[in-house]
Amino acid sequence: MQHAGMRRIGVMTTGGDCAGLNAAIRAVVRRAVGHHGLEVIGIHQGTMGLLEDPPRAEPLTLAMADAGLLRAGGTILGSVNRGTPFSFPLPDGGVTDLSAKIHAGVAKLGLDAIIGIGGDGSMRIMHRLMQTGHFPFVGIPKTIDNDLGATEYAIGHHTAVEVAMEALDRLQPTAASHNRIMVLEVMGRDAGHIALAAGIAGGADVILIPEIPWRMAPVAAAIRALRERGRNFALVVVAEAVRTAEGETVFAGPSAPGAMPRLGGVGARIANALEKATGAEARVTVLGHVQRGGSPGALDRIVASSMGVHAVDLAVAGRFGRIVVWAEGRVGDAPVDQAAGAARPVDPEGDMVRVARGLGICLGDR
Amino acid sequence: MQHAGMRRIGVMTTGGDCAGLNAAIRAVVRRAVGHHGLEVIGIHQGTMGLLEDPPRAEPLTLAMADAGLLRAGGTILGSVNRGTPFSFPLPDGGVTDLSAKIHAGVAKLGLDAIIGIGGDGSMRIMHRLMQTGHFPFVGIPKTIDNDLGATEYAIGHHTAVEVAMEALDRLQPTAASHNRIMVLEVMGRDAGHIALAAGIAGGADVILIPEIPWRMAPVAAAIRALRERGRNFALVVVAEAVRTAEGETVFAGPSAPGAMPRLGGVGARIANALEKATGAEARVTVLGHVQRGGSPGALDRIVASSMGVHAVDLAVAGRFGRIVVWAEGRVGDAPVDQAAGAARPVDPEGDMVRVARGLGICLGDR
Amino acid sequence: MQHAGMRRIGVMTTGGDCAGLNAAIRAVVRRAVGHHGLEVIGIHQGTMGLLEDPPRAEPLTLAMADAGLLRAGGTILGSVNRGTPFSFPLPDGGVTDLSAKIHAGVAKLGLDAIIGIGGDGSMRIMHRLMQTGHFPFVGIPKTIDNDLGATEYAIGHHTAVEVAMEALDRLQPTAASHNRIMVLEVMGRDAGHIALAAGIAGGADVILIPEIPWRMAPVAAAIRALRERGRNFALVVVAEAVRTAEGETVFAGPSAPGAMPRLGGVGARIANALEKATGAEARVTVLGHVQRGGSPGALDRIVASSMGVHAVDLAVAGRFGRIVVWAEGRVGDAPVDQAAGAARPVDPEGDMVRVARGLGICLGDR
Amino acid sequence: MQHAGMRRIGVMTTGGDCAGLNAAIRAVVRRAVGHHGLEVIGIHQGTMGLLEDPPRAEPLTLAMADAGLLRAGGTILGSVNRGTPFSFPLPDGGVTDLSAKIHAGVAKLGLDAIIGIGGDGSMRIMHRLMQTGHFPFVGIPKTIDNDLGATEYAIGHHTAVEVAMEALDRLQPTAASHNRIMVLEVMGRDAGHIALAAGIAGGADVILIPEIPWRMAPVAAAIRALRERGRNFALVVVAEAVRTAEGETVFAGPSAPGAMPRLGGVGARIANALEKATGAEARVTVLGHVQRGGSPGALDRIVASSMGVHAVDLAVAGRFGRIVVWAEGRVGDAPVDQAAGAARPVDPEGDMVRVARGLGICLGDR
Structure with a gap:
């Protein structure tokens, strides 16, 4: 009518x-x-x-x-x-x-x-x-x-997930060829939905999202465990707004604990830290606005x-x-x-987190 | 447990x-x-x-x-x-x-x-x-x-839709360059979900699905109406199992009414019929198993x-x-x-059909 | 100046x-x-x-x-x-x-x-x-x-090759999943450059081009040889204008020898003939104008x-x-x-044909 | 033999x-x-x-x-x-x-x-x-x-160019939607071939390569000229090893003149400098190893x-x-x-540079 x-x-x-x-x-x-x-x-x-x-x-x-x-x-x-x-x-x-x-x-x-x-x-x-x-x-x-x-x-949202997944599809073979850790920084100012979905779709080994504060110890352990069963590389997806857990001091200076500084980029800083923690080479990709645009x-x-x-x-x-x-x-x-107003962050006990854990993906908290 | x-x-x-x-x-x-x-x-x-x-x-x-x-x-x-x-x-x-x-x-x-x-x-x-x-x-x-x-x-399902949509993305510019009708035949033995979703996503002007028997008159009218408002081409998506309406005699021989014969291909036959009905050139693409495969x-x-x-x-x-x-x-x-057993064909009164009609897409029945 | x-x-x-x-x-x-x-x-x-x-x-x-x-x-x-x-x-x-x-x-x-x-x-x-x-x-x-x-x-040309190659990338996994022969019909009215380049790039086992008239015997032998060494599928690329060799009678009726009839499509007819000659299931994809269009x-x-x-x-x-x-x-x-006027068909003794033969691809003549 | x-x-x-x-x-x-x-x-x-x-x-x-x-x-x-x-x-x-x-x-x-x-x-x-x-x-x-x-x-090489071009295809619409400068940092340790080819293929307005030392003045002028004729955004491709011209002091600190420091990333630093020089917002994408990998x-x-x-x-x-x-x-x-040993950098007087200049692309030197 x-x-x-x-x-x-x-x-x-x-x-x-x-x-x-x-x-x-x-x-x-x-x-x-x-x-x-x-x-x-x-x-x-x-x-x-x-x-x-x-x-x-x-x-x-x-x-x-x-x-x-x-x-x-x-x-x-x-x-x-x-x-x-x-x-x-x-x-x-x-x-x-x-x-x-x-x-x-x-x-x-x-x-x-x-x-x-x-x-x-x-x-x-x-x-x-x-x-x-x-x-x-x-x-x-x-x-x-x-x-x-x-x-x-x-x-x-879904196009952003697809773009990030395609980046992981490209990062995996070069990671495997050179025994490297590849860190992909994706968007997600307040929520980790892109990182979580793209990480699941793209075969990530580690996904770090703002809703689940992370520590280096479990991440490094997860990467070492991969290596022990013969896997020579790792794919890590990080949301831009990822936060370290209370008391975590992996980043020197103003970054620990809490929100990480934007200077230098979260992805680059995490790649550096992973190199130190695991002894493996790490490289970073920052997709930026490629996730927003395009058909x-x-x-x-x-x-x-x-x-x-x-x-x-x-x-x-x-x-x-x-x-x-x-x-x-x-x-x-x-x-x-x-x-309006009811933001919907990733539920740390929700379905997608359960799927990620079910696939054996490390979320940085344990 | x-x-x-x-x-x-x-x-x-x-x-x-x-x-x-x-x-x-x-x-x-x-x-x-x-x-x-x-x-x-x-x-x-x-x-x-x-x-x-x-x-x-x-x-x-x-x-x-x-x-x-x-x-x-x-x-x-x-x-x-x-x-x-x-x-x-x-x-x-x-x-x-x-x-x-x-x-x-x-x-x-x-x-x-x-x-x-x-x-x-x-x-x-x-x-x-x-x-x-x-x-x-x-x-x-x-x-x-x-x-x-x-x-x-x-x-x-969704990958098949994406493949068919990408085909439409490629067919549109060549259709426009040559004032042509492009017919894309997609899979869908019993149901038109692929055709309907890909047609909506790919900007089809006409979508023919098994659940909605079609007649040439409304299809030709829709294509003529496009031409009258200055659009020189048309994109038509047909599911492989499309059926003509009772009494429709657009296809000579054994094809009318009811299920269309596989010989020569449904898409090719519809392209031929559209040429006759509209006077425009038509071309056909049959995606086949490209829809099933790939990453x-x-x-x-x-x-x-x-x-x-x-x-x-x-x-x-x-x-x-x-x-x-x-x-x-x-x-x-x-x-x-x-x-099991409860097949779910496209609901002719359902949401996706409403969206298609809402966008002005002709479904062949009116 | x-x-x-x-x-x-x-x-x-x-x-x-x-x-x-x-x-x-x-x-x-x-x-x-x-x-x-x-x-x-x-x-x-x-x-x-x-x-x-x-x-x-x-x-x-x-x-x-x-x-x-x-x-x-x-x-x-x-x-x-x-x-x-x-x-x-x-x-x-x-x-x-x-x-x-x-x-x-x-x-x-x-x-x-x-x-x-x-x-x-x-x-x-x-x-x-x-x-x-x-x-x-x-x-x-x-x-x-x-x-x-x-x-x-x-x-x-190269975009057409890319489109056809991507189709082969999608056809291979479904062919392997079902032990099938996949026939991809590509454009090429007078020349087989698209079929040859896309076939090489897409991992075809058989490539049929107008410049090299084909016979069923070597094609069927090549597919049987694949099966004998454990490969359960085959990818076949055919240019639309492919011709059978003199005296070849694989197609009943007007199609043998020489240019194949358009009715039903070259790809579909070759798929049918391959089924009879090899006993394997075959499916066909006709890319059509998808090769011309798009970005x-x-x-x-x-x-x-x-x-x-x-x-x-x-x-x-x-x-x-x-x-x-x-x-x-x-x-x-x-x-x-x-x-102008100097058409450049595929040279049957040229570089790309040598590459194809070097990779073990059957070109239908031997 | x-x-x-x-x-x-x-x-x-x-x-x-x-x-x-x-x-x-x-x-x-x-x-x-x-x-x-x-x-x-x-x-x-x-x-x-x-x-x-x-x-x-x-x-x-x-x-x-x-x-x-x-x-x-x-x-x-x-x-x-x-x-x-x-x-x-x-x-x-x-x-x-x-x-x-x-x-x-x-x-x-x-x-x-x-x-x-x-x-x-x-x-x-x-x-x-x-x-x-x-x-x-x-x-x-x-x-x-x-x-x-x-x-x-x-x-x-060519796959890297394609990946970078696709990134530009995605960056353009979001740049235009928000009146932004988009900076894409691509690989190229000693040579700018990727940046030059991807920039031409992807519709860049500015391409900065190691073989042509750049200054801010002509780059900013080029972006202003775009704005004056109604274009509200700009696409900038930079090779990772880009160098500023002798005497150029656009970057405070150790970066001027000569090779730019890796800290923070070349792309991010250039984006910052462009914001200051033009008053427009700039964003950066660092493709990294996405260029090396994938199919x-x-x-x-x-x-x-x-x-x-x-x-x-x-x-x-x-x-x-x-x-x-x-x-x-x-x-x-x-x-x-x-x-071996005869490196082939981009020829600053060569064909591809001529094409870039012919298209009106600013190469940072004038």
Whole structure:
């Protein structure tokens, strides 16, 4: 059932980009324009695009929302990360509230609905914008870290896992040829889902994630055990935000205990430490933004397409303030105030950790 | 809790191969040998290997179950498709019951449990073997068609989808360069899950699946509508078992209505018919077994690893006659008599069909 | 040294598309616009675009010639295959000479040079257009078949080889899992370069190419020999235009001897014949246009970029009637009348055939 | 013509591994065993394997030299990098001459020929071993850096280029989505061939290589010029051994001028400097050994297979002291004393540099 007066939907991407954003944008356009006969306005640079006068935005047509867009990495709408508009940082060190300007931008564009594709922070911001003015929004979750509580699956995660797995596929033969430890540093600012999934998929021997503080002793023991049964190499996956256990002093200086310093890179530092602890040569690869970009994998395309269609249907039904979710292998939705804010780190007693331990992978804690 | 007297587990693969079988075998060995300290015997050529004297089988070691095996396509144990052993076809045209020989083979190998990785038919056969003798089995579901009722997800499906999607990624630019219709024939003997998922992921304009009988009129209309809005090409995905609607006479001769003849290939015949109906040039690609083989994608590796670990834990707990399933994003299990036999075709009113229609994809029925 | 009065260059693609055409177009624009300060006009649909009034053409800018274009398969300019404009077929069965109209189109666009990216036939047509009017052209060779005499390497070939090789990488494990013969049919209308290179790169046991007529006896013997030394499967690559040897009667009906009939597909027919001759199961994959499309590989991008830059420099120097060539690992050029027309089939005594035989690959003749 | 008394050929890999080594080993076995009926002994860990008593070596059979080996990255024979055996470093700080032990190892294995797959240093060592004792060797060149003077092409280079190009394909969309500079650090200890080829193939805006010392001013100017014409991002490829120009002080501390310090990574330091110089955000990816490993691309497989076959034929003909080369698109050979030692850096006036400049890529010098 169509919401009375629904004519024009805005769509924007916010926060860090990832593979599958364009697939979601495409699905929004195909559903809204092609099926419901609405207009879709693409807003550039997230909420920042709404601040400008006139707003930075353009109509998105079916011709633009073709299969080429489905395959393209990144986001054609651009995205900026500037924190919350409610206390936006000023050059003089102060802050200002930009929310009224954002509401004005929505009014200027004449938007009857806004579909925001973003992470947890973006969902909270959009929820508050809805509470404080005309901002009839539906959220689509994206994060390569996959740590949104509301949804089993967020756009971008699986492609990142695939990229990291492919790196392990390439690292294994060269590790074996030279009796080396290969350390792969992957993304994961607050959560280790990428490291855990890619490590399982890529045959890692050791996976270090932020949720499970690590010590060198069990890691070195695991690598020695491999060597004793004839395996001459080891694959180690580390999330960028990995933390050492309380009292662990493997890293000299400011890094122990707790969060490791960014200087020099976590992966490089762990590789160095592993060389000292095991006597084996170690090398490091830092995948960086390769994990965010490029053509999305099949799962991200399917999930993003499903979510885009569903988000439009929610908007058309006037069901605002909801976030699209993926649960039990299908698309659904949930109220954003329930969903946002509930971060979903790796459960140290959860299924994937059990699988990793079941495969004999060392997680650094024992 | 460990089953009293559990010492030796057999593992075999049955039915058509797919990507991820070796990942599951590897997980079984790592869990059973590495964690539980059991022996694992790999049985060659499925139940056929149990018929020989001595049985065709070999111990599988941790060294064999390394990360190389995780990445490898196919199955190191081999697999044959010979129908049910309860009425096995003889050269003279008669049938014989081989089940006693299979039970004898299990006894000769001294197996306390058997993990069978197979499709629906294999699950039914193993269930009956368990009912008629010593065959303490746990099943792991695999099928590229993903039409097993018990599980949201079976090993091998997603890699097939990825392969078909990549073909569409390559077909689109050449289609656009030459104003052509590209027909991609994919696997799917009884179910259209591959065609539907790959078509959504690969940007198909038309998807024809066995569950939705098709007619030429709506397909040709959809392609003409694309042309009218300026799109000069079309991507068409057809499952090999696609059926025309009652009364449809687009194919001369024995093909109409009902199941299409294999001679010449479904894809080629549909391409020909589309040329006649639309006036555009059409070309066909038949992916064939490329969909079954090769290194598994990340999802298949993760699911297969999870299932292998869980299957061993079920066996060790003495919970036989169960099939491992993937539901709600995690591994679980179900009794095989509930699970096997319940085929899961594409639901013509289900989620994925709704997504496809939501994206404006023509499914051939309207 | 710049040709006096050079201001505007046209660029077009002719004949069958392939990966790397856009990379060449991009290089032309970057060199001509970015370095020489010229205008570049993209002509649509090859010489057909010049026949329309006004001609179908558009200025190509640096912004269009960005890295996205480098990665894109196909050709943004489109391409048609309609035979020679000097005797263009009419609906009534007669022919007409369109060359004057083409010259008029060049004049209307005010082109001082034309860069034509095409195959052998296109080069001959453009040469004749130059001899019969104002058509100051430089040619860039493309053909997935790589059978142009003038150049070691033509745009598009290597990507096709990579695609076919990846198919073999996927076919091998499933072949081994099921004791099967896998037949891969690849493109190659007049030459077997794709089949030969992909077969060597993909580990084929048998490669059948048009240049070496084949008989079933040596092929079946080679497959039996594999089986005798314990190998249970075989990979067979066949070029679409493969021919049987004189007197060979393996195919009943019109197919023996000489060129094989297209009905049913060469690959499917050979698979059938192999089943009968060896008793093994055989399956077929027909890659079709997957070989033409998609993002070009590194070699095609490098060669296409090099050729595009060089073509512009030739045009700017007024050196018309030349074709860019790749020889001895670098870009160069040759007069088109020497270059065009000299087809370069696989040399049955040449290097690549020696490599194939050196690896023990059966080529069907002995 | 076969060398009298040739019965047993040893094969080994030396120096850093790369993709394609196994393809070459496989070709050696297939040619020597399958065609010439010889024995092939695989020597483990390069010349180190010859020092042990008994030598670390095993017969390589046709069954081992199957298509799986063709596709596998790394080297099944292993490889160590320990410098020259003529002055091998001792734990006490002294050196010793191990060459007599190597000659003894060759005698113990009864080798009539040795095929050594290695880089420039390995070729020199093997040449000297031939001059000082029984070491009848034929060399096959491999180096991902592709800086061997003797050959246009060495095994492993092109796969490294492909891996780096794919990283750029993924970095571009995320760069564009966030208005960022993406820095990709690739291998290249002494030569910039990987950076140059991957940068051209991957659409880099800036490529920094050791052969062309760089300054910040032209790089920053190039990035600003992109921005002025509307391009909001930049792709920068840097070889790990890149050097700043004389007098350049962009890096504080020990890094200016000359070779940059390894601490923190060249890529990370350049990213930092670019942020300061341009005001744009920059991110870094360090591919590391991902470039060395994994399944080889088609070109590396074809070249390695060709070289393996040719090396055996040279050995069988008794033509020792020669290195197989790839020149003018085909395999050949040259005397090792001519070939080894002539490093082939990127020619700053050469073809590929001209292509890069022709495409408007900034090389950091102007």
